[in-house]
Amino acid sequence: MMQANLKAEKYLAKLVKYQQEYSRVPVVSQRLQAVRKTVTAFQKKRVPQFPLPKLELSENLLFAMIDCYPDILEVESFLNDLRQCVIENFGIWHIFSAVWIRDLKKYLNERSTLQVMAGNGVLASQIENISATDNLDWQGQDITQPDPWTKIERLDALKAVKKYYRVVDVIIMEWSPDSVLIDEEIRQFLRTVDWPGELLVIGEKDGATNSAQFWQNANLTVVKKLNINHQPFDFIMDQVFKVK
Incomplete structure (x- = not known):
């Protein structure tokens, strides 16, 4: 990833330059357009309408293009910098679309829901009930500062679960950090109290999110209905899981 701070305005200016250069190369221009729509949506505090395509370009394509487009490798690196740009500018780690939100709303079916580790509340801002x-201890990480999209109760995730588990039907754990064990503590607590509700986890199994202990111990099922429009677009293979 780029080491310098990826200011959204500079990122978009560079994107426009690439769009002009690759206007007659649909496989590249379509990716650039999707990235542009994502960044501009977040600038307006809106969720992008459609899921991002897979941003990585195949080795065969890169090899075929490099003579005519010597900067194609730079363009691919630029595309893969999208997540870091969004993290640094908007405090958003998990990128999803309005199409996926519709799937999630249908799945939740107006059930009372708690979201822990909600960050800036992008997901929560799209869901009723x-x-x-969030405890907001991520502020300052990756140059981010809290800028909530909706009301966030400042509360540690385990304390939030203990406060709300009796009155909610669903708990959503979204992109839990991989450096702490609180996800496993939550899982164990809910088992101890024999909670009858549904725990949904959004993250990358054995990867960028959640603790190794959680992935080892949790009985997981991939929720098919929530992964149709929730597909990886970069090197992080996050999915939506139900914890039994």
């Missing part, structure tokens, strides 16, 4: 909590 949800309580969003």
Whole structure:
């Protein structure tokens, strides 16, 4: 990823330059356009309408293009910098679309929901009947500062679960950090109290999110209905899981 701070305005200016250069190369221009729509949507505090395509370009394509487009490798690197740009500028780690939100709303079916580790509340801002909590200890990480999209109750995730588990039907754990064990502590607590509700986890199994202990111990099922329009677009293979 780029080491310098990826300011959204500079990122978009460079994107426009690439769009002009690759206007007659649909396989590249379509990716650039999708990235542009994502960044501009977040600038307006809106969720992108459609899921991102897979941004990585195949080795065969890169090899075929490099003579005519010597900067194609730079363009691919630029595309893969999207997540870091969004993290640094908007405090958003998990990128999803309005299409996926419709799937999630249908799945939740207006059930009372708690979201822990809600960050800036982007997901919670799109869902009715949800309580969003976060301890905001991520502020300053990756140059980000809290800029909530909706009301966030400042509360540690485990404390939030203990406060709300009796009155909610669903708990959403979205992109839990891989450096702490609180996800496993939550899982164990819910088992201890024999909670009858549904725990949904959004993250990359054995990868960028959640603790190794959680992935080892949790009985997981991939929720098919919530992964149709939730597909990886970069090197992070995050999915939506139900914890049994």
